[in-house]
Amino acid sequence: MNLLDQLRGTTSAGERPVALYRSPDHSVYWVGSQEDTPFRCNAYLIVSGDVRILFDPGSKMHHFEQVKARVATVVPPESVTHIVLHHQDPDLCDSIPDWLAVATNATLVCTPRCRVLLPYYGFSHDVPWLDVSPNDNTVLELPNGKCLAFVTSPFLHFPEACVTFDETSGFLLSSDIGAAIENEWRLVVEDWDAHWKTMVPFHVFYMASNRALRGFIDKIQPFPIKAILPQHGSIIPEAHVHSAWAQLRELPCGIDLLYPASNLEAAMKQLNR
Ligand SMILES: [Fe+2]
Ligand SMILES: [Fe+2]
DSSP states (O other): OBOGGGGTTOOOOTTSOEEEEEETTEEEEEOOOOOSSTTOBOOEEEEETTEEEEEOOOOTTTTHHHHHHHHHTTSOGGGOOEEEOSSOOHHHHTTHHHHHHHSTTOEEEEOHHHHHHGGGGTSOSOSOEEEOOTTSOEEEEOTTSOEEEEEEOTTSSSTTOEEEEETTTTEEEEETTTOOOOSSOOSBOOOHHHHHHHHHHHHHHHSOOHHHHHHHHHHHTTSOOSEEEESBSOBEEHHHHHHHHHHHHTOOOGGGGSSOOOHHHHHHHHHTO
């Protein structure tokens, strides 16, 4: 059962995890951090039988203890079986060594170009890995017969970033795509127009280009998405998913906004008429 409607108006999660979806064999939790910054980070946990998947767990100093404490109220942290790293940034990866010390058998899930970089956070490359293929055919089969599908999101914003679609809940764990920088955080978006204004600066600065955004949106839109769960900012419920894709599709960002035609170029064009 999708619980997002019941969570409208949530502005503080206290020290508890928040169940976002719950069924007898599959649950999705927000296990992120209370932070006094608009750049606050969301981590998520999926518990599907004996498969326990942690997504984008955060940094060592700012997130690890909080996230671990929230996970511990749901399952023993050492029982985490997979840690999904959607890209290589420290705000989601810096705690990997701490998590590997706790969940000693966990498999790290990321793209190959991300895998090259992650050991530099301070752990041996000799750990279990699941490579997310750029062919977009990597899945993790779950005990309930459904799967997690891993889909690459090139240059959004890492060259080989990825996202996860949870077939059971219909949730898209989108990492930095759909993220927002909010002064007043809410767990779930309520006022779409106001929220969009907090998404624009993030995407303009971090996403590579409108071409990259459009390509990804065209690839992901056919999925039956019931909510977008970003790594920063509020969760976008189904009612606003269409608006999110439609408006991101039209947003110039990244290199679209660099090096506009200079005055000299404009002048040359005039001369060559
Ligand atoms: Fe990032
Ligand atoms: Fe991020």
